[in-house]
Amino acid sequence: MVAFDRTAYDNLRSFIGDIAETTQDGLWDKAGYSIGAALHGQPANTTWNPAAQVGSSINKLATQVRAYTDTICGKSLPEYADMIAKAAETLEETDETASDDANGTGS
Numbered sequence: 001m002v003a004f005d006r007t008a009y010d011n012l013r014s015f016i017g018d019i020a021e022t023t024q025d026g027l028w029d030k031a032g033y034s035i036g037a038a039l040h041g042q043p044a045n046t047t048w049n050p051a052a053q054v055g056s057s058i059n060k061l062a063t064q065v066r067a068y069t070d071t072i073c074g075k076s077l078p079e080y081a082d083m084i085a086k087a088a089e090t091l092e093e094t095d096e097t098a099s100d101d102a103n104g105t106g107s
Helices: 006-025 049-103
Strands: none
Touching: 006 049
């Protein structure tokens, strides 16, 4: 008989939480600088066109990285962890019912 392993599901939820936390933490360095819209590859008011283009591209990339990371860490991963918790509850109930039926104690 195959039994539901609640601990494995709890470990998976914890792992997902760790991914969200460490990914979000990875956007900051120890000096407090962040990857986001405020990141510039050169002084914001540079007049040399190649430097301005590189700086603009860095700024756009950093803004996209921040937006995607915020979505993944703030919405997608927590929702996934919640779905795993709900699945665990359902599987645990199903496992109990199957065990009761196998033991002849079910209804």
